[in-house]
Amino acid sequence: MQGFERELLTLLPRLRRFARALARDAADADDLTQVALERALKARDRWQPGTRLDAWTMKIMRNCWIDEVRSRTRRAQTFAPEEAGERVGADGHRDIERRAQMHDVDRAMNALPPEQREAIALVLVDGLAYREAADLLDIPIGTLTSRLTRGRQALAQRLEAA
Amino acid sequence: MAVDDERLMAFLDGELDEVARARVERALAGDPVLRDRLEVQRRLRERLAAWYGPVAGEEVPERFRRMLESRVVDLSSARARRAGPLWRNFAALAATLVLGLLIGRGLAPSSTVMLEDGAMVARGELARALETQLASAPPADAATRIGVTFARADGSLCRTFEAEALAGLACREDGGWRLVASAAGTGGAGGEYRQAGSGGALVLAAAQEMMAGDPLDADGERRARDSGWRNVAARD
Numbered sequence: 001m002q003g004f005e006r007e008l009l010t011l012l013p014r015l016r017r018f019a020r021a022l023a024r025d026a027a028d029a030d031d032l033t034q035v036a037l038e039r040a041l042k043a044r045d046r047w048q049p050g051t052r053l054d055a056w057t058m059k060i061m062r063n064c065w066i067d068e069v070r071s072r073t074r075r076a077q078t079f080a081p082e083e084a085g086e087r088v089g090a091d092g093h094r095d096i097e098r099r100a101q102m103h104d105v106d107r108a109m110n111a112l113p114p115e116q117r118e119a120i121a122l123v124l125v126d127g128l129a130y131r132e133a134a135d136l137l138d139i140p141i142g143t144l145t146s147r148l149t150r151g152r153q154a155l156a157q158r159l160e161a162a
Numbered sequence: 163m164a165v166d167d168e169r170l171m172a173f174l175d176g177e178l179d180e181v182a183r184a185r186v187e188r189a190l191a192g193d194p195v196l197r198d199r200l201e202v203q204r205r206l207r208e209r210l211a212a213w214y215g216p217v218a219g220e221e222v223p224e225r226f227r228r229m230l231e232s233r234v235v236d237l238s239s240a241r242a243r244r245a246g247p248l249w250r251n252f253a254a255l256a257a258t259l260v261l262g263l264l265i266g267r268g269l270a271p272s273s274t275v276m277l278e279d280g281a282m283v284a285r286g287e288l289a290r291a292l293e294t295q296l297a298s299a300p301p302a303d304a305a306t307r308i309g310v311t312f313a314r315a316d317g318s319l320c321r322t323f324e325a326e327a328l329a330g331l332a333c334r335e336d337g338g339w340r341l342v343a344s345a346a347g348t349g350g351a352g353g354e355y356r357q358a359g360s361g362g363a364l365v366l367a368a369a370q371e372m373m374a375g376d377p378l379d380a381d382g383e384r385r386a387r388d389s390g391w392r393n394v395a396a397r398d
Binding site: 014017029051 | 167168171172175177202203206207209210211213214215217218219220222223225226227229230231345367371
C-alpha cells in the first residue's frame with residue numbers, strides 16, 4: 001500500500017464519523033463512505049502531496065453527499081433546496097418506517113437544511129476550526145457561523161423538547 | 163453586554179480571542195439566563211459527541227480496508243501513523259475547546275489546566291493524579307479517575323483521565339503532562355450527563371487512535387510510574 005492509501009486508511013475512522021453525521025443512518029453513512037473513497041482513489045492525481053489529505057477527502061465526501069441529497073430532492077419533486085433535509089422522508093413507505101426507528105439526534109439532524117447540517121458535522125462532530133470549515137465549504141466565515149448558529153438553535157429546540 | 167447566540171457558541175467552540183472571551187465570561191457571571199443558554203448549547207454539543215463520537219472508535223469495515231489495501235498490507239505502520247500531524251491538529255482544537263468549556267462551566271480560571279507555549283498542560287490536582295495515581299489502586303478520595311495508560315508510537319506514555327469538569331487524554335512531554343484531547347467531564351450540576359458516555363467517548367476514541375500496542379497492565383503501569391514515566395522503547 002502506498003502513502004496515499006495508507007493515509008486514507010488512517011483517516012477512515014474520522015471519515016466514517018463525518019459520514020455518519022451527514023447521512024441519514026449508519027447504513028447510508030457507510031454507503032457514502034464507500035462512494036467518497038472510490039471518488040478519492042480515482043482523483044488521487046489531483047491531490048497535492050504536502051497539503052491536508054483530511055480536508056481534501058472530507059470535501060470529496062461532502063460533495064458526494066450533496067449530490068445524493070440533490071438527486072433525492074429531485075426524486076421527491078421538490079424545488080426548494082432549503083427544505084431538502086425535511087423532504088428526505090418523502091421517498092416512500094420504506095423511508096417512513098426507517099425514520100420511525102431513528103435516534104433522536106439523527107432525526108433532528110435530518111430535519112436540518114443540508115447547509116446547516118454540514119456546518120455542524122464539520123465543526124461540532126469533526127472538530128474543525130471555523131476557518132478550516134469555511135475554507136472546506138468555500139464560504140465566508142460569517143456565512144458558516146450563521147449557519148452553525150441557526151442549525152444549533154434548531155437542534156437544541158428539537159432535542160430539548162424530545 | 164448583550165451576548166447573542168452566535169457569540170455564545172463561538173465562546174463554547176473556543177473561537178473567541180482573549181478579550182471577547184473575557185467579555186462573555188463577565189456577562190455570564192452576572193446573568194443566570196445567559197448561563198442557561200450556554201448550558202443548553204453545551205448539552206447539545208455533548209449529545210452530538212456522545213452519539214457520533216464513538217463511530218471513530220469502531221473497527222473499520224473490511225470492505226473499506228480491502229479497497230485501500232490493494233497492494234502490500236502494512237498495518238503496523240498504518241497504525242504508527244495515526245499519531246501523525248493530522249491528529250495533533252485535531253487534538254489542539256479539542257484542547258482549545260476545553261478551555262472554553264472549563265471557563266464556561268466554572269466561570270473561574272481553571273487551576274488544573276494551563277496554557278503554556280500554545281499547549282494545554284496539566285497542573286495542580288490533575289498533574290498530581292497523572293503523575294502518581296495508579297488506575298489499579300485509586301485513592302479512595304480521588305477527585306480524578308485515571309483510565310488507561312498506554313504508549314504512543316513514539317514511545318511516550320499517555321493516560322486517560324476523568325474528573326468532574328473534564329475528561330481527557332494527556333501525554334508525557336518535556337517532563338509534564340500535555341493534554342492532547344479532552345471533553346467535558348462526568349459531572350457538575352445535575353449529573354444528567356453521566357449516562358451520555360460521560361464525555362469520555364471521544365477521549366476513548368482518541369486513545370484508541372493513538373495507541374501503539376496494548377494498554378499497560380497494572381504491573382506495567384506501576385513500573386512506568388516508578389521510572390518517572392520515561393518513554394518506552396518505540397514499538398509498533
